[in-house]
Amino acid sequence: MSEYQYYEFQAIDKPLSQKDQQVLRDISSRAQITSTSFVNEYNYGDFKGNPLKLVEKYFDAFLYVSNWGTHQLFLKIPRKLIDLDLASKYCIGDSWTIYEKGDYLIFDFTSETEDYDWEEGEGYLSPLISLRSDLIQGDYRCLYLAWLFCVQMDEIEDDEEEPPVPANLGNLNASLESFANFMRLDKDLIQVAAEKSIAEQKSIQNDQKLKTWIDGLPKSEKDTIIFRLINDGDPHIGNELLQRFRKTLSIKDSKSEEKKSRTVMELLQKAEAYTKKKDQQIAEQKAKEKARKEKEAAIAREKYLNGLAGRENEIWEKVSALILTRTPKNYDEAIKLLIDLKDLANKNNATSLFKSKLMTIQEEHRRKPSFIRRLDSANL
Known part of the structure; x- marks a missing residue:
């Protein structure tokens, strides 16, 4: 099997010059290059460039997907637009990193798993790009989700306390949903983490x-x-x-609520309990649905058998006629009718008569092995 790798770079704040595009063309002669993008796929071989250096010099976003389970996303943001002290509180595990590059910060989010299906990278970056705008506008929910992924991957000590929980974690936008899926973040863990996130609306x-x-x-x-x-x-x-x-707003004006931070262990235990309860509710719902369908089927069966009452002799004759055709399709139809006759006999306390007639059928057609196999399989 060939290896698959997908590289996509996007320039957002400043388009690529002709000179920039030529430099990129020298790195890859087969890449798709425009004034805002640089895209390449590999089924054999590897990318010659250094993604981090290319983002540092030319691009604002980068995405990488491989068929061995690696997902990687870079977002480059002007340093002056990020509260680095706050952002650093979320950057604790090994699955994401903040690179300081001159006037810029590059956020590197990486998800790796051994449990993966073959997937292609095209279309992944588009819904993730607006995370950059969210960060610039002070929405750090993706950073908390990245920290939560590190929790999921056992990269943080159990007694470590969570960083500040951002507002509206329980109401993720489309980009954040895409980010959670891209990172393969457990949805139940997000649900539990969001319990201490306030629902904040724009303040008049x-x-x-x-x-x-x-x-x-x-x-x-x-x-x-x-x-x-x-x-x-x-x-x-x-x-x-x-x-x-x-930065001029007071703590009171920011609508922040003082809440006791949870430890990594508490989050994991609550997520496990939440998943268990949810699975139990789903199992109970499935059991109720199964019981409902079985009841409906039993009522329909009862109605059907009532419609056959008094026609037993007619049905026995039809069974014999179907068997005589020696065709598999009619054998199957005959078996269905025999099952109906058995259920009618049980309903009318006439099982002895049914067994007697069935034995006669078996004896008459014992030289028809295909029919006899069907009869045995039906457990009549």
Whole structure:
């Protein structure tokens, strides 16, 4: 079997120049290269470039998928737009890393498993790219999920306490759902972790405070911001200002709730109990559904047999006629009718008569092995 590897790089903030594209072409003559992307698949051989260095110099996102179970995602973000102290609290295990590269941070999320199916990487990166915007806007839920994956992989000590639980962990957007699936994160573990996550909505009060904060900025600084916006085309000015504003909010205004942190062991035990309870509920529901269907089938069977009552002789004659055709299809039909006759006999306390007639059938057709095998299999 050939090996499969998929590499996809995306430039978001700044497109690739013609010179950049030529450098990339020298790395791979077969890659699909545009002003914003660099994509390559390998069924034999390997990629000659260094993904981390390429992201550092040219790209903002990178995805890697292999047929031996490796998933990897890089996101590059300007350092000034990330609270590195807070982000570092989530970066404890071995499955994700923060690389500091000059004015940028590169987040490296890796998931490896021995239990995998062959899969291709095309289409994986698109729904994950908006995680970068979420991080820039201060939504660190993907970092908590990455920490939770390290918990799942036994990379963190049992007595280690969890980092701050971000808001809205119980209401993941499409990108976060894709990220959880990409990392192969246990959904029950997410469910348990989300129990201590507040449901936070946009605050009208904070909007008013933002307006007040903007009014308080010096005129010279506002002029500088407008100049940067028009002249430099900086796509992150708004997010940079929002981050500055958030730092002015007090703990009370941020709507954070003081909650006792859980340990890794507590999370794992609660997730195990949650899974067990959920499986039990599913089993009970399946049992109820099975009982309902069996009851409906029994009622239908009773109605069917009532419709056959008084026609026993007619059915015996039809059985004999079907057997005489010597065709497998009619043998099967004859067996079905014999089962009906047996159930009618049980219903009417006439089992002795049924057995007598069945023995006659067996004797008359003992030289038809195909029919006799069917008869034996039916346990009549």
